[in-house]
Amino acid sequence: MSVKVPSTRTRVGKYELGRTLGEGTFAKVKFAKNVETGDGVAIKILDREQILRLKMVEQLKREISTMKLIKHPNVIKIYEVMASKSKIYIVLEFVDGGELFDKIASRGRLKEDEARRYFQQLINAVDYCHSRGVSHRDLKPENLLLDSYGVLKVSDFGLSAVLSKQVQGDGLLHTACGTPNYVAPEVLKDKGYDGTGSDVWSCGVILFVLMAGYLPFDEPNLMGLYRKICSADFAFPSWFSSGARKLIKRILDPNPVTVSSRAHPCYCF
Known part of the structure; x- marks a missing residue:
């Protein structure tokens, strides 16, 4: 037996x-x-x-x-x-729906309504983090998980900054970190940056990726990539609505003078 x-x-x-x-x-x-x-x-x-x-x-x-x-x-x-x-x-x-990245990789671009729904959830989470004095600093679709009901969850706070502890005397963060294609121009310039504004830039890149199915800034050469980011050199696909174009254009604004307003745009489109 x-x-x-x-x-x-x-x-x-x-x-x-x-x-x-x-x-x-x-x-x-x-x-x-x-x-x-x-x-x-x-x-x-x-x-x-x-x-x-x-x-x-x-x-x-x-x-x-x-x-x-x-x-x-x-x-x-x-x-x-x-x-x-x-x-x-x-x-x-435990979040059982996988990464948002996988959804784009398997299906390509999302319809605007679906992209809007995920973007609003992302912005709500990021806005809350900022209200608690936290900057994520590595927002990208690989760090956004979905549950079985389609609820988005921000994960991986390994590069996050608690602003009250990590800003320097000039009130800015100085550690350059994040994933190159999603990083804000001011992070690349090594003169200090506002963590809230740089997070919102990454959200703008994510929204573009959700709706286009590809990155707004993508170059095989890092220096070429950084040049494109710093001059916000990208083009919208024909299917983007005027509302989406207006919002993304406002967020992906590399002008250091207007960068502070990026942290508080109207996030609706």
Whole structure:
């Protein structure tokens, strides 16, 4: 008679680890089940030794404290943080609809109504983060997740800045970071930048990508890309409505004199 051996799943606290959802340079994200409630969560697993070696302790602390500060329906929730001798575990809300990026990659451009719906959710989340003194600094479709109801969730606060702690004497941020195609011109110029305005620029690029199915600024050569960004050298596809064109033009404004107004445009179209 064969005896069925029960499968042993790895447990971390009250969570039973399951499949891998994603893997990055510094972390692995796994699906897990809360054995007490049966609810699914996502657990970001980081190697302590690697975090120390790469001097990422402060960045990780900032990411965790920032996420604890942000409680908004369009931002990924953080539930708890645990640690073992070798690993750090960040327990997050599980979002089952994948990245917004995947949706564009598989379907191409979205209809304006659908793009508008996602953009409004993104702007609501970003506006809330700014009201709490937080600048995300790496907004892009890969960091926007969707749940099964189509609700957008902003994730990955690894490059975020808490403005009260990280601005310098001139009231500006000075660390250039983000993903090149989505970065605002003032971030590239190395003279300091307003984190709220640079986030909104990234939102404008995202809106263009949602509606066009491709990037407004895209060059194989980095210097060529930066030149295009700094002069806002892009063209609208024929199918963009006049309202969408007007809003994107207002957001993707590289003029340093008017950049402060970018942080507070009317976001409707």
